[in-house]
Amino acid sequence: MAITLKQLDYFLALAEELNFGRAAERVHISQPALSMQIKELESILEVALVERRPRDVRLTPAGREVLERARRILGEAHELEAAARRRGLSRRLNLGVIPTVAPYLLPVALTRLRAADIGRELRVREAQTAALYDGLATGRLDAIVIADSATRGDLVARPLFSDRFLLAGAAARLAEVGRGRDGHEALRPLALDPEQLLLLDEGHCLADQALEVCGLDRRRPRIDLGASSLTTLCGLVAEGFGLTFLPEIAYRNEAAAAPGMAVMRFARPEPARQITLVRRAATAEDDWFEELAELLSDAGEELVAQACQAVPPGSQG
The missing domain is CATH 3.40.190.290 (D-Maltodextrin-Binding Protein; domain 2)
Incomplete structure (x- = not known):
């Protein structure tokens, strides 16, 4: 199964908010749906990205590396969309x-x-x-x-x-x-x-x-x-x-x-x-x-x- 841009976007929101509830609200999905997407991303990468705690989360070393890469990938993707918007109607x-x-x-x-x-x-x-x-x-x-x-x-x-x-x-x-x-x-x-x-x-x-x-x-x-x-x-x-x-x-x-x-x-x-x-x-x-x-x-x-x-x-x- 391939990683999707949406999964990276969800992970970015979680990494910045460090809370499933706030991250889910930010990307306009339910908290269980966000949790499922993060678990699926961890399964694809075969590594834990966050340490789950009662009130918040913390990034693992692997999570910090993925976050850095995700920002670059999403930046390029958004730049592609922005270029298309500027050429569009x-x-x-x-x-x-x-x-x-x-x-x-x-x-x-x-x-x-x-x-x-x-x-x-x-x-x-x-x-x-x-x-x-x-x-x-x-x-x-x-x-x-x-x-x-x-x-x-x-x-x-x-x-x-x-x-x-x-x-x-x-x-x-x-x-x-x-x-x-x-x-x-x-x-x-x-x-x-x-x-x-x-x-x-x-x-x-x-x-x-x-x-x-x-x-x-x-x-x-x-x-x-x-x-x-x-x-x-x-x-x-x-x-x-x-x-x-x-x-x-x-x-x-x-x-x-x-x-x-x-x-x-x-x-x-x-x-x-x-x-x-x-x-x-x-x-x-x-x-x-x-x-x-x-x-x-x-x-x-x-x-x-x-x-x-x-x-x-x-x-x-």
């Missing part, structure tokens, strides 16, 4: 976007995409950077939008725009920050009090970037790393609960949603993140990548320009 593209970019960039970009009428169906998945890289590697995604340079040799990266950070908080809090500077001393991230910072929880690259520009470490207990979204953070700081970093592209949405929130700019050079569109280098050359990059870049620049108009560079409160 629908020309569907699967795009992944990080959560601190998706709700702000996509509404503007998709409006431009519809106006361009380039005959492409765009399906979007919002996830953190590590999951997007995995989706790109396995072929579930054709391209991803991340805040990273993506310099790996197996990837092609197209810079889209620079997204600077604003300091956000209640007006009274920002006034305290202003009073804490001597004379006309410039506002710099390194001068912020860690006890006042509220950042996103583990796994969000925006939190890592904010800590980096402040020269801080996650392990320092004075930094609150509990929020799951920028909207939550902005709502908290608008009510006086600390300060946070707000990307320019998020300013329009979050300022409207949290009217009690004020912002101020840092001194030049302002801390920023580079938003990048990434695809696999092995993906066949086509015009879709550059077309999509241009649309996303234009949308991002529009949002940045709106933030600059509302909070002009050089205005530090």
Whole structure:
């Protein structure tokens, strides 16, 4: 009996979830059906792939090797499907976007995409950077939008725009920050009090970037790393609960949603993140990548320009 791609896909889900129930839900089959498929795969390979435990599973050494091969095989298979989609009538593209970019960039970009009428169906998945890289590697995604340079040799990266950070908080809090500077001393991230910072929880690259520009470490207990979204953070700081970093592209949405929130700019050079569109280098050359990059870049620049108009560079409160 031959191994099927579906079996490898089921095994990949189990290897990543490490739980039969969650894996079955992810691939939309029942738990007994998933268990049967894994046992059948183990029978074909004549080796145990997982150690079954009461609440979860662990990969065996053989399972880890099969997982590595399965990712490569599934990646090639999905790449074949993606190439066929791009040549087909629908020309569907699967795009992944990080959560601190998706709700702000996509509404503007998709409006431009519809106006361009380039005959492409765009399906979007919002996830953190590590999951997007995995989706790109396995072929579930054709391209991803991340805040990273993506310099790996197996990837092609197209810079889209620079997204600077604003300091956000209640007006009274920002006034305290202003009073804490001597004379006309410039506002710099390194001068912020860690006890006042509220950042996103583990796994969000925006939190890592904010800590980096402040020269801080996650392990320092004075930094609150509990929020799951920028909207939550902005709502908290608008009510006086600390300060946070707000990307320019998020300013329009979050300022409207949290009217009690004020912002101020840092001194030049302002801390920023580079938003990048990434695809696999092995993906066949086509015009879709550059077309999509241009649309996303234009949308991002529009949002940045709106933030600059509302909070002009050089205005530090």
